[in-house]
Amino acid sequence: MNFAGKLKSGKFIITCEVGPPKGVNINSRLAQAELLKGKVDAFNVTDMQSSVMKLGSLSVCHLLAMRGLEPIFQLTCRDRNRLALQSDLLSAYVLGIRNVLLLTGDHPILGDHPQAKPVFDLDSVSLLKVASTLMEGKDMNGNELDGKPDFCLGAVVNPGADPLELQLIKMEKKIEVGASFFQTQAVFDLEKFYEFMKKASKFGVPVVGGIIILKSAGMARYMNENIAGVSVPEKYINMMAEAEKEERAKVGIQIAAELIKGMRDICRGIHIMPLGWERYVPELLEVSGLA
Amino acid sequence: MLAVQIKPEEEILPRISSKRLFIFQCPGCQEVYFPRGDAEAVISKLRLSEEIVGEALLDYLCNRDFVQEYIKQYSQQINEAQVILVFSCGVGTQVVSSLLDDKVVYTCCDTLYLNGFQGVTTLKFNCDQCGECYLNYTGGICPLTNCPKALLNGPCGGAREGKCEVNPDADCAWVLIYDRLKRMGKLDLLQKVMLPRDYSKIITESLSREKIER
Numbered sequence A: 001m002n003f004a005g006k007l008k009s010g011k012f013i014i015t016c017e018v019g020p021p022k023g024v025n026i027n028s029r030l031a032q033a034e035l036l037k038g039k040v041d042a043f044n045v046t047d048m049q050s051s052v053m054k055l056g057s058l059s060v061c062h063l064l065a066m067r068g069l070e071p072i073f074q075l076t077c078r079d080r081n082r083l084a085l086q087s088d089l090l091s092a093y094v095l096g097i098r099n100v101l102l103l104t105g106d107h108p109i110l111g112d113h114p115q116a117k118p119v120f121d122l123d124s125v126s127l128l129k130v131a132s133t134l135m136e137g138k139d140m141n142g143n144e145l146d147g148k149p150d151f152c153l154g155a156v157v158n159p160g161a162d163p164l165e166l167q168l169i170k171m172e173k174k175i176e177v178g179a180s181f182f183q184t185q186a187v188f189d190l191e192k193f194y195e196f197m198k199k200a201s202k203f204g205v206p207v208v209g210g211i212i213i214l215k216s217a218g219m220a221r222y223m224n225e226n227i228a229g230v231s232v233p234e235k236y237i238n239m240m241a242e243a244e245k246e247e248r249a250k251v252g253i254q255i256a257a258e259l260i261k262g263m264r265d266i267c268r269g270i271h272i273m274p275l276g277w278e279r280y281v282p283e284l285l286e287v288s289g290l291a
Numbered sequence B: 001m002l003a004v005q006i007k008p009e010e011e012i013l014p015r016i017s018s019k020r021l022f023i024f025q026c027p028g029c030q031e032v033y034f035p036r037g038d039a040e041a042v043i044s045k046l047r048l049s050e051e052i053v054g055e056a057l058l059d060y061l062c063n064r065d066f067v068q069e070y071i072k073q074y075s076q077q078i079n080e081a082q083v084i085l086v087f088s089c090g091v092g093t094q095v096v097s098s099l100l101d102d103k104v105v106y107t108c109c110d111t112l113y114l115n116g117f118q119g120v121t122t123l124k125f126n127c128d129q130c131g132e133c134y135l136n137y138t139g140g141i142c143p144l145t146n147c148p149k150a151l152l153n154g155p156c157g158g159a160r161e162g163k164c165e166v167n168p169d170a171d172c173a174w175v176l177i178y179d180r181l182k183r184m185g186k187l188d189l190l191q192k193v194m195l196p197r198d199y200s201k202i203i204t205e206s207l208s209r210e211k212i213e214r
Helices: A003-009 A027-035 A057-066 A082-094 A124-135 A164-176 A190-203 A217-226 A234-242 A245-263 A278-287 B009-016 B036-049 B064-073 B075-080 B090-099 B173-184 B187-191 B209-213
Strands: A013-018 A042-045 A071-076 A099-103 A152-157 A181-186 A207-211 A269-272 B002-006 B021-025 B052-057 B083-087 B104-107 B109-113
Touching: A003 A013, A003 A152, A013 A027, A013 A278, A027 A057, A027 A278, A042 A057, A057 A071, A057 A082, A071 A082, A082 A124, A099 A124, A124 A152, A124 A164, A152 A164, A164 A190, A164 B173, A164 B187, A190 A207, A190 A245, A207 A245, A217 A234, A234 A245, A245 A278, B002 B036, B009 B036, B009 B083, B009 B104, B021 B036, B021 B075, B036 B052, B036 B083, B052 B075, B064 B075, B064 B090, B083 B090, B090 B104, B090 B109, B173 B187
Parallel strands: A013 A042, A013 A269, A042 A071, A071 A099, A099 A152, A152 A181, A181 A207, A207 A269, B021 B052, B021 B083, B083 B104
Antiparallel strands: B002 B109
16 A cells, blocks of 8 residues: 555554765665555655755655655745646656655745845745646646646644644645645644644644654754744753763663654654664554564 | 735735724835725725724835834823734835834735845844745744744744844844734734745846836
8 A cells, every 4th residue: 555545544654764964975865765664654755854955855755766666755935936836746657656745845044045036936835835736637727738747745733833824824724735744843832842743633634743753852942943833852962961872772772762652643644754764664563562 | 125015805804893093105116016996995995894093194104213203102002002004115114013012013015036136224123025924923023034944833942042043143033023022912813824935026127117007
């Protein structure tokens, strides 16, 4: 069963992020992904995350698909105007990509090319609408397509955003224009996440909750200070601070597993963002009872 | 320079039917081409069909201090109004919105780009001259000039404590828009899916003032 089928079936979903390298050495990333074959339902390939110039999401998605690993093509509005976005969606389809996650994208000023021209011709909502229109066999200006693509369209939501009501209004708009699943920013505060899910579950669209394995107390504090909507509770920061260096991965996994267990019954799946710790993903799944 | 054009009636009328109106009109400055005849035609029609509690014909609606004084003088009529209509460039509308925070302020105009020097007293507010003014959906706060990504459908999710991720000294435009619409009791405006901007509406040097006047 493919990812779209699993979403419909009600199965608990596991997705994992693959970050393309800065350069062309792709083999280790592909090998890491292959180790997760059968354990993970689909792989999100990021589109120059944090506005750092990297190998493209489209080519990595294609390489994964060729290896029988199901990709989720992340596509942002940061670097492409409406012609390029539509064209890249068509390209993705002919390369065998069936799942896309459509985002606005980070501003270039946050990345390693702050001088770049920010495009943002469309935004996440209008891009979802455009993708839905392509699936109906038309471009966004109503011109007929010679063969239409078919995608499982995804979107993102930040459960920790403030004000939450504003985030939910945007989420509802994304559903209105075709989003059929959501992946979230990393969750560390289960209480906040419960509150969000109470409100979001009425939309009836699957929500896959974000998971990051903490590497250190410093990383947790950095995220609290710099990433909107992420709040790592003090008890987890203390657990990381007290752990000996060689014990940190174990403690990080233990925390992530606790979060996953807490999320299992309230959302439709988890989305793991390993951020370089791909090697610990199988262990995390095992400790969480998902292997 | 700027060129103002009156919005289509169907975009204005449904918002104001059976509401008490106060109308601001800024026939413009040397930097703005303002279609006085078109504006007058719409206002004459409104005078017949709607209850208008006051009208103001003011030059330099972009001058916030000046408009603030004026609003004080006419506060009684303005208080009586349920909707404030503004006929001016985008800057004038933003100024009036910012001064009448508890009022529903709508613009009746789109502002287009015209080659040449721009504006006189645009100290605090900026108009992108996009030709399809969004202020009626955003509580008079321009998402094009106040959001670094010029997002039309809500915030990016990067705001922290109401501050912009790109420029932490600045307020997140969408948090401001949300707060203002909440105060106006108009949060439902945020539910509308906004279509992408039409960049073909930007008039470049190919359009001179003489051409518009013709």
